[in-house]
Amino acid sequence: xxxxxxxxxxxxxxxxANILKENADVISARAGVDIVAKSGVVKxxxxxxxxxxxxxxxxxxxxxxxxxxxxxxxxxxVEEPFEVVKRALESGKAVVTANKALLAYHxxxxxxxxxxxxxxxxxxVAGGIPIINALRDGLSAxxxxxIMGIMNGTCNYMMTxxxxxxxxxxxxxxxxxxxxxxxxxxxFDVGGFDAAHKLLILAxxxxxxxxxxxxxxxxxxxxxxxxxxAFAKEFGYAIKLLGIAKKDGNEVELRVHACLIxxxxxxxxxxxxxxxxxxxxxxxxxxxxxxPGAGGDATASAVVANIxxxxxxxxxxxxxxxxxxxxxSQLTLKPTANIESKYYLRVNVSDKAxxxxxxxxxxxxxAISIETMLQRPSENSSANLLISTHIARESDIQAMMSxxxxxxxxxxxxxxxxxx
Numbered sequence: 001x002x003x004x005x006x007x008x009x010x011x012x013x014x015x016x017a018n019i020l021k022e023n024a025d026v027i028s029a030r031a032g033v034d035i036v037a038k039s040g041v042v043k044x045x046x047x048x049x050x051x052x053x054x055x056x057x058x059x060x061x062x063x064x065x066x067x068x069x070x071x072x073x074x075x076x077x078v079e080e081p082f083e084v085v086k087r088a089l090e091s092g093k094a095v096v097t098a099n100k101a102l103l104a105y106h107x108x109x110x111x112x113x114x115x116x117x118x119x120x121x122x123x124x125v126a127g128g129i130p131i132i133n134a135l136r137d138g139l140s141a142x143x144x145x146x147i148m149g150i151m152n153g154t155c156n157y158m159m160t161x162x163x164x165x166x167x168x169x170x171x172x173x174x175x176x177x178x179x180x181x182x183x184x185x186x187x188f189d190v191g192g193f194d195a196a197h198k199l200l201i202l203a204x205x206x207x208x209x210x211x212x213x214x215x216x217x218x219x220x221x222x223x224x225x226x227x228x229x230a231f232a233k234e235f236g237y238a239i240k241l242l243g244i245a246k247k248d249g250n251e252v253e254l255r256v257h258a259c260l261i262x263x264x265x266x267x268x269x270x271x272x273x274x275x276x277x278x279x280x281x282x283x284x285x286x287x288x289x290x291x292p293g294a295g296g297d298a299t300a301s302a303v304v305a306n307i308x309x310x311x312x313x314x315x316x317x318x319x320x321x322x323x324x325x326x327x328x329s330q331l332t333l334k335p336t337a338n339i340e341s342k343y344y345l346r347v348n349v350s351d352k353a354x355x356x357x358x359x360x361x362x363x364x365x366x367a368i369s370i371e372t373m374l375q376r377p378s379e380n381s382s383a384n385l386l387i388s389t390h391i392a393r394e395s396d397i398q399a400m401m402s403x404x405x406x407x408x409x410x411x412x413x414x415x416x417x418x419x420x
Contacts, residue, residue, distance in 0.1 A: 001033065001034045001035070001036060002031070002033055002034070002035045002036075002069050002070060002307075002310075002311045003035075003036055003037075003038040003067050003068050003069060003070075004016075004020065004035060004036065004037045004038060004068065004069075004070045004071075004072060004307060005037075005038060005039050005040065005041075005062035005063075005065065005068040005070070005071050005072065006037055006039075006040040006041070006053075006062075006072045006074065007040070007041045007059055007062060007071060007072065007073050007074065007075055007081075007084060008040075008041065008042075008072075008073065008074035008075040008076065009040035009041065009042050009049045009051060009053075009055065009074075010074065011296040012074050012098060012123075012296050012299045012300050012303065013040060013049075013072070013074045013300075014049050014050050014051050014296070015296040015297050015299070015300030016037065016072060016074070016300045016303050016304060016307075017037040017040065017051040017052070017053050018050070018051060019297070019300055019301065019304050020035055020036060020037045020304060020307075021036075021037070021052065023304075024036075027304065027308060030308055030312070031308045031311040031312045032311075032312055033311050033312075035307060035308070035311050037051075037053045038053065038054065038065070038067065038068055039053055039054040039055065039056060039061065039062060039065070039068070040053050040054070040055050040056075040062075041055070041056055041057065041058070041059050041061070041062055042055050042056075042057060043057060044057075045057050059084055063084070063087050063088055063091060063093075064091075068093065069093060069094060070093065070094045070095070070096060070307055070310055070311070071085075071088040071093045071094070071095050071096070072095075072096045072097070072303060072307070073085050073088070073095060073096070073097040073098075073099060073102075074097070074098055074099070074303075075099065076099065076101070077099075077101065077102070078101050078102055078105050078106070081097070081099055081102050082102055082105075082106045082109075082110075085097065085102070085110060086110070086113055089110070089113050089114050089117055089119065090113065092117065093117075094117060094118035094119070094120075094310045094314075095114070095117075095118070095119045095120070096119075096120045096121070096123075096303055096306040096307055096310070097119075097120075097121050097123075097124060098121070098123035098124050098299055098302070098303055099121075099124060100124040100125065100194070100197040100198050100201065101197050103121060103124055103197070103200075103201050104196070104197035104200045104201065104212070104213055105212060105213075107200075107201065107204055107319070107320065108204070108210050108320075110319065111318065111319040111320050114319050118309075118310045118314065118317075119319045120306035120307075120309060120310060121201070121306070121319075122302040122303070122305060122306050123299045123300075123302035123303045123306070124198070124201060125151065125198040125201050125202060126149070126151060126198065126275045126277060126289070126291070126293045127275065127291070127292050127293040127294045127295060127298045127299045127302065128291050128292050128293075128295075128297075128298030128299060128301050128302050129275060129277065129289045129290065129291040129292075129293065129302075130289070130302065130305070131202070131277050131279075131289050132201075132202075132205070134279070134287070134289060135147075135202060135205050135206060135279060135321075136205050136317070136320070136321035137317070137321070139279060139281050139284060139287070140321065141281075141283060142281030142282055142283045142284055143247075143281065143282040143283075144206035144207065144245075144247070144279060144280070144281055144282075145246070145247055145280040145281065145282055146244070146245065146246040146247065146278075146279070146280045147199070147202050147203070147206060147243070147244070147245040147246075147277065147278070147279050147280075148242055148243070148244050148245075148246075148267060148277070148278045148420070149199075149242065149243055149267065149275065149276060149277030149278060149289075150240055150241065150242065150267060150270050150274070150275050150276050150277070150293075151194070151195040151198045151199065151242075151243045151275055151277065151293065152189055152192075152194050152195045152241055152275075152293070153181065153272075153273035153274065153275055153292075153293045153294050154176055154181045154182045154186070154189040154190070154194075154273070155189060155190060155192075155195070155220070155221050155240075155241040156240065156241065156270065156271070156272065156273060156274065156275070157172075157176060157181055157272055157273045158172045158173065158176055158182075158190070158221065159221060159224070159238075159239055159240055159241065159258075160271040160272055161175070162224070162226070162229055163229050163232075163233070163238065163239065164271075166226065168225075168226065169221075169222070169224060169225060173186060173190065181273060187220075189220075190220045190221055190222050191218070191219075191220040191222065192218045192219050192220040192221075192241060192256040192257060193213065193218060193220075195241060195242075195243045195256045196213050196216060196218045196243065196256045197213065198243060199216075199243035199244075199245060199254060199256055200212070200213065200216070200254070202243075202245060202277075203245045203252065203254055204320050205320050205321050206245060206279075207245070207247065207252045207331050208320070208322060208331065209252050209254065209331060209333055211254060211333050215254075215333060216254040216255060216256070216333070216336070217254070217255035217256065217257060217336045217339065217394075218255075218256045218257070219256065219257035219258065220241065220257075220258070221239075221241050221258050223258075223415045223417075224239060224258055224415075224417070225346075225415075227346055227376060227384050227386065228344070228346055228386075228415065228417060230376075231344065231346075231374065231386045231388075232260050232344075234374075235260075235372065235388070236262060236263050236264075237260040237261060237262060237263060237268075237419070238260075238261055238262075238263050238268040239258055239259065239260055239261075239417065240258070240259055240261055240267065240268065240270075241256070241257070241258050241259075242256070242257070242258075242259045242261070242267070242420065243255075243256045244256070244259075244420070247331070248334060250330045250331055250332065251331065251332055251333070251334035251338075252331050252332070252333060252334060253333075253334040253339050254333065254334075255336070255339065257417075257418055258417050258418075259417065259418055259419065259420045260344055260417055260418070260419040260420065261419075261420045262420075265420075266278065266288055267288075270290065273292070273293070273294070274290065274291065274292060274293065275290070275291065275292070275293030276288060276289065276290040276291075277289045336394060337393075337394055337395035337398075338393065338394065338395070339393075339394040340391055340392065340393050340394070341391065341392070341394070341418045341419060341420075342371070342388065342389055342390060342391055342392070342418070342419035343368075343388070343389045343392060343397050343416055343417070343418055343419060344386070344387070344388045344389075344416065344417045344418075344419055345385075345386075345387045345388075345389070345401075345414055345415065345416050345417075346384055346385070346386055346387075346414065346415040346416075347359070347384070347385045347387065347404060347410060347414045347415075348378055348382055348383070348384050348385075348410065348411045348412045348414075349382060349383055349385060349409050349410055349411065350381065350382055350383075350409040350411060351377070351378075351381050351382055351383040352381075352409070355409050356385075358407075358409075359385070359404075362400060362403055362404065363389075363400065366396045366397075366399060366400040366403075367392070367396060368389050368390075368392045368396055368397065368400060369389060369390040369392070370387055370388075370389055370390075371388045371389055371390050372387070372388045373385060373386070373387045373388075374386040374387075380411075382411050388419065397416060401414050401416060
């Protein structure tokens with residue numbers, strides 16, 4: 001019998017305990033051994049967790065319990081769980097975590113600490129979608145050319161409602177909060193940080209890139225408005241928050257931001273709270289992984305799958321999937337300023353003669369070629385200019401945006417969305 005301790009018995013932790021009990025027959029058949037949740041750690045012992053396991057508010061009761069072989073960390077946060085997981089590994093216990101923030105900052109340190117001890121984290125990216133094992137194991141014979149995905153269900157739900165029903169950003173954010181999809185402070189989701197943590201984990205497996213959130217381009221959906229969605233529809237695009245990892249020679253670009261993506265692309269068809277990740281390998285081509293990216297049972301399903309793997313084989317695969325430096329240690333992170341893309345811009349200007357001519361000269365001065373331009377009336381004798389460009393360099397776009405914002409006939413900060 002394998003005994004499990006759960007540190008953090010919230011929504012996901014309670015689901016883990018209950019799945020281990022309710023599906024014990026199929027779990028023991030697949031693992032070849034009985035697996036039971038022995039105890040769990042919570043902050044508030046007076047709150048009913050809906051589980052039939054011993055609860056404690058002292059993490060040492062699990063870390064010092066010699067009967068517990070597998071520790072499941074579901075605390076949330078970064079530094080405190082890092083210390084807890086470190087202690088668990090150093091005491092010889094296997095670890096399963098769903099903590100994306102922990103891994104975004106400490107994955108390489110934890111790989112070194114774990115050594116040959118099992119450390120699994122399937123649930124940290126895209127909830128119930130088995131993307132970690134697909135990338136680390138199923139596609140291990142491939143050079144990964146790109147990863148692109150919808151990795152945050154809250155943003156995808158909001159973008160879907162704004163596009164399909166014409167709901168305003170502020171209204172749909174309030175609805176998402178009421179439904180529990182977004183927190184009272186939604187910045188972590190709508191600002192792109194949740195997706196960025198997940199992208200960094202996938203990029204480490206695919207490319208061996210040791211980057212932190214502060215090192216990469218991260219933007220959210222908070223500036224997307226109905227005018228942008230109307231432009232996207234008119235030209236055959238959908239707007240999605242995407243995490244993108246792409247190899248370009250010996251560099252890897254990592255970025256999270258809202259994107260205009262052609263509607264015929266599979267990723268563009270993913271709506272609601274669902275997640276989807278496209279991975280392109282040099283031998284297999286494109287593979288697509290789709291499913292629920294959050295929720296107690298979906299996330300717990302991935303956690304329990306990791307527990308079964310460990311119980312079945314005492315799995316000692318390197319945590320990030322490689323024993324030697326990836327790509328001969330040649331890959332480096334591409335500077336954000338050097339990223340190239342097509343761009344969409346929304347510029348609110350005073351509706352008067354000469355404005356278009358002045359704007360055109362500024363684009364030309366920054367070597368940025370306009371592909372399409374629409375003018376839409378706005379309030380107070382102004383107009384929204386909706387512009388798409390040919391491929392340009394990020395540094396040039398940013399410099400031009402700063403210059404545009406300073407013009408006396410530009411009435412608000414210009415909005416830019418990259419086109420995939």
